[in-house]
Amino acid sequence: MTPEEVGRRVVALLTPVEATASVSGGQAHARATVDVPPAAWADTLRAVRDDAELACDFFDWLSAVDELAGGFDIVVHLWSTRHRHGVLLRTRVPRATPTVTSVVDVFPGAAWHERETHEMFGIDFAGHRGLTPLLLPPEFEGHPLRKEFVLASRVAKPWPGAKEPGESEAGGGRRVVRPPGVPAPGEWGLVPAPAGPVTVGNGPRGGTPARAPRERPARPARGDQGGDEGGTA
Template sequence: MTPEEVGRRLVTLLAPVEATATVSGGQAHSRATVDVPPQPWRAALLAVRDDPELACDYFDWLSAVDELAEGFDVVAHLWSTTHRHGVLLRARVPRATPTIDSVVSVYPGAAWHERETHEMFGIDFAGHADLRPLLLPPEFEGHPLRKEFVLASRVAKPWPGAKEPGESEAGGGRRPIRPSGVPAPGEWGVVPTPAGAGGAGEGPRGGTPARPARERPARPAPGARPPRTPRSAGPAADPAGPEAGEEGTT
């Protein structure tokens, strides 16, 4: 089946659910992409798996895309080992309450993918029995793949202890420097950076106050420079030595 046929078939199976079928990019590797509401998410994956014409028996991956104010797109890629075609299923959940049904009972291989998506985006999968952290330590705060999360830890949150020479829990020592490529507080995302975490040069918006710029004297116009004072010539500086005919004394 072509990607267009796969998309039309799934839309027919999900009726009367309002599903929209498109085709992804990728030319020879394009996929049917079907957008469904979040409520029939599990039913949509079940239909893709059990329909003989689709027969997508292989669960490839599941993840999400942060669409900022529009919410999160939960995306799953499924593949048919029999018919050699694939399909991308996509559902958008609101940012305020990002929750969708778990599909572990349909595809057991989705368990780790849902744990990772929950950890990285903060999306809850209703019915998943074990949404423990998968990649990050339990004490980690925030969801790193949300677009408002600044990845540099020393910018997102003050460092808890001495990790480099000159740093200490009591402060002082070497001034923190914002890593190259990390945006300044207020320039990225919607969560303000805590005071003292922005690094040097951030001024009143957070972080350490910027150092005052040192004023450099203006360069004189061409031809206006004062003449240089010649060095005083002492006896040791005269390369000619004693004048001709002058006799030394004893």
């Protein structure tokens, strides 16, 4: 079945429940994506698993997306080992009361995923009897994957780029990152001055050496080394 056919089949199974089908991006890896109301969440997964034409018997993964004021999208990917097609099922819960029915009774493999999603987003899965911390210590407060959560490292040291490492929020340019072991500008090397020939040093403009040259003891003249080799004046 094509992604379009999978989506139409899921919507037909859920009638009269309001469901919307679309197709994700990814070209050859595109998936049918079906949005369902939270009240029909567990029943939808069960119907997609048990339907002979869909037969999505393999639970792949479950997670969430923080949509800020829109709430949280809970997304699950199922796969049919018989027909070799997949489907993305999605439901949205409000931010004030992020709760949906657990699907552990439908797919036992969802237990770990629901625990992680509960821990990272603060979403409750009604009926799950083991929503205990999975990745964070018990004393940790907050949900790190919520968009309003501020990481402690960002408070101690602001992120140097606005969009990705190396990009500045103010200037919009990309910071040059040196390979490991390469001296920073201003340490040594040959660079041209702003206007003039190549000079020694890579320090302040004008060709001034960035580091003060190491002073070496003067080598004594041959006549001052002692012994008979120097002779007399």
